[in-house]
Amino acid sequence: MSLTDILVSPHGAQLTNMFLMDRNSNVMEFFPKGWLKLAGVGQYVYHWIASWSGMKHEGAWRDPNGDDCPYPEDDRRCMSIYKNGRIGYNDTFFEEWARNILVEVKNVRWKKP
Numbered sequence: 001m002s003l004t005d006i007l008v009s010p011h012g013a014q015l016t017n018m019f020l021m022d023r024n025s026n027v028m029e030f031f032p033k034g035w036l037k038l039a040g041v042g043q044y045v046y047h048w049i050a051s052w053s054g055m056k057h058e059g060a061w062r063d064p065n066g067d068d069c070p071y072p073e074d075d076r077r078c079m080s081i082y083k084n085g086r087i088g089y090n091d092t093f094f095e096e097w098a099r100n101i102l103v104e105v106k107n108v109r110w111k112k113p
Helices: 013-020 040-052 077-083 091-109
Strands: 006-010 026-031 056-062
Touching: 006 013, 006 091, 013 026, 013 040, 026 040, 026 091, 040 056, 056 091
Parallel strands: 006 026, 026 056
Antiparallel strands: none
């Protein structure tokens, strides 16, 4: 992880090792449908870790598509449906994000002395 400049991952426990990354590294998270409304403040934990560790949390993709919940949309039972769902992504959004981050990493990390 110490040699990782860019980490793109679904939100989850695998992100706990990001504190081993170098300062000024970049992180992006993917979230399943329904996460923004139901997950509470815990959905921001890796954003906070990145900030406290000197990394840049460069945004998130929140998938608007996925399985529908048969319960009222604010029912906590929906969380288990969304949590176990697949996370898709938008090609255009990800391409633009990746282009911007790769240019930044190139300029910051690989600039000639």
